Amino acid sequence: MKDLIHNAVEICEKGNLRLHKISCNNSEVMLSLPESERATITQTDLEPCQKSFSPEKVLGIQWCIESDTFCFKLTLKDHPLTRRGILATVASIYDPLGLISPLVLVGKMILQRMCQDRSDWDDPLPDDLRPDWECWNAELLKLSEIKIPRCFIPDGLGQAVSVQLHHFSDASLSGYGQCSYVRLKTTDERVHCALVMAKARVAPLMPVTIPRLELQAATISAKVSKVLETEMGYKDMSHHFWMDSKVVLGYIKNDTKRLKIFVANRVQRIREVSQPTQWKYVPTTDNPADYATRGLTADEIAKSNWLTGPKFLWETEASPQTADIDLEIPPDDVEVKPTVVHIVQQMKFTSFTERMSRFSSYSKAVTAVAVIVECSLKKREKLFSKIQVRNLAETNLIRVIQQETFEDSIQNLQKRYTSSHRDDPLKNLDPFLDENGLLRVGGRLKRSAFLYGVKHPILLPKRNHFSTLVESHYHGRIGHQGRSMTINEIRNHGCWIVGCRSTVSSLIQNCVTCKKLRGRRVSQKMANLPEDRTEPSPPFTHCGLDCFGQFIVKEGRKELKRYGLIFTCLASRAVHIEDLDYMSTDSFINALRCLIAIRGKVLMIRCDQGTNFVGASHELKENLNKLNIDSIARKLLSQNCEFLFNTPSSSHMGGVWERQIRTIRNVSDGILIQNGTQLNTSALHTFLFETMAIINSRPLTVDDLEDPNGPLPLSPNNILTMKSGIVTPPPPGDFVREDIYARKRSPISGQSVLDKVGKRIFVQSSVKENLARYQRKYQSW
Incomplete structure (x- = not known):
């Protein structure tokens, strides 16, 4: 032990490290060390008969040097009786070897019961757990009596x-x-x-x-x-x-x-x-x-x-x-x-045709038969090429199919040698048996120079799986073309399928590739219209809501963003347009209040979800998501108006009012080209109302537009104002595009930029000349 300590001190000195505060339960080893290198002890007299050392901490565990045992003297801090405090107390017990793990387990179980009750971190300890916790704390103080030999x-x-x-x-x-x-x-x-x-x-x-x-x-x-x-x-x-x-x-x-x-x-x-x-x-x-x-x-x-x-x-x-x-x-x-x-389960086939139903293509069926034929030829020690083996396999395969499906016709031909029986369904084809025993179509082309298979094609049965494989094979070879080209390809390769036209038509109808290339698109069947769109009601009793924009207007030297809010009556298809200064909840509610004040009581408003506005820009979608929909709904509910949302990701449900946004853009483009595209807030408000008047003057039906004796077409304005004709202000006339920086502008010549065009269009105009022309036109009108 002495040599071990001295060697450790020397090794540390080489690294300029001082190893001191050394403790040992052997007094001779301690006396061999300088007093400055020893740990603090309770007595200076280190005689063997009088040694008495204080406990030392070894990695958080108390080591009693005199008895060479481990003990646990815990000093618990005053933690609050909450879940946080209990966790701190349990975690403060350092027992790496688990010597007192049965006692620590009890504290963990109390903490787990608090977690099971979903107690918050600062919730007080429940009354039913308080006695258990106090008993466990008392047991921790008794750990000092336990001595564990080192x-x-x-x-x-x-x-x-x-x-x-x-x-x-x-x-x-x-x-x-x-x-x-x-x-x-x-x-x-x-x-x-x-x-x-x-x-x-x-x-x-x-x-x-x-x-x-x-x-x-x-x-x-x-x-x-x-x-x-x-x-x-x-x-x-x-x-x-x-x-x-x-x-x-x-x-x-x-x-x-x-x-x-x-x-x-x-x-x-x-x-x-x-x-x-x-x-x-x-x-x-x-x-x-x-x-x-x-x-x-x-x-x-x-x-x-x-x-x-x-x-x-x-x-x-x-x-x-x-x-x-x-x-x-x-x-x-x-x-x-x-x-x-x-x-x-072993498959038992009653016929060769049933066995052929296990194949999905003509090539696989011929290849399978070719393997069998090749094995039988090897036993006979005959050498054939791959092509010969395949041709022989096709001949044997077709012969077996014909013998199962045209059994009566073949027997009649074998008896009569030259022609089929009068009751034979194949008698019109003048069938005969060739040298390989295959049933072929006869006819009058025996002396022609055509290929033998073209003059006398092989007969194949109708509605047979093998015939279907043949049709599918040649239909794929011509790139999935139509019925006539498929039938022609089958005939050119020496096959005659009974009832080929109908079977090929059925094949093409069920062909997946043909459906992908030329199939008609499947359209979704729309659901029934809601009651508020089919029952008559006063204008704007039931309406749909949508936002559009943004517009850039100029106030002084500032460019500001404005938005439009469109209400579409679901019964009369009339529209009402309001402009929004800001895309905020308060501005949105004010626009709804204007609608109710002008158009009367509204019972129901339908709207798309904020992320589904068709045609809305990305910035508009972000602003719509910031609206407090609950606040808007509560405000409308106080006025006995129900605020309904369409199903998420179903913007097609709002097609009634979505379609009017494009109409607004088309009308606005024409008005702005005539009157200038520099808009301020007042001019934008005026133009939106003029757009609303033009849209509400559109005919709701076009059946009698060209009938001189028919009635005038009905428009939404006829229902709203009980007047006929388009309600518009006096025409502005042509404007001279000058003085783009004029300080004074009429309400008609302002500035706006529609995000549909994606560009800012500045039209120059002279304010004085515009006003003069406007007065002359107004007097003449």
């Missing part, structure tokens, strides 16, 4: 010849944990056990089965064993794992059944560290890990076998008294995956 090997034990680590694990509804003990055995059969490391955790709030918690505890035991094997440094140290759950032991020793993911992953981790033979059963009464799942007081820790291990470890042979146990997993265990039995 050394695993006590004095006088002798040389250990056998070192074993025994790991115990257990779980309950309150928590789960494990504890590891070192068992030393000397040459004279003396045994000593001591607690090395332990862990205790509360059970999760989510319901978990006991076997899963037991498996979690076993996984922790496996991890701790790997840590201790690295840190303790004993050679030939054996590991033994104990638990009282037969179910989990069955999982670990299982080699046949498939387990669910949660169990399988943890069993795999356990097997990576240990062998299944190392895991053994121990009764619950002999399992000290049970203390780590339920908790202990300070007195119970001192009196129980928590620090020394179970009784059977102190015996010469560490083996608990247990009867033979069955570790087989029952077949109905919830963690066992159900066995899926795949039954392979």
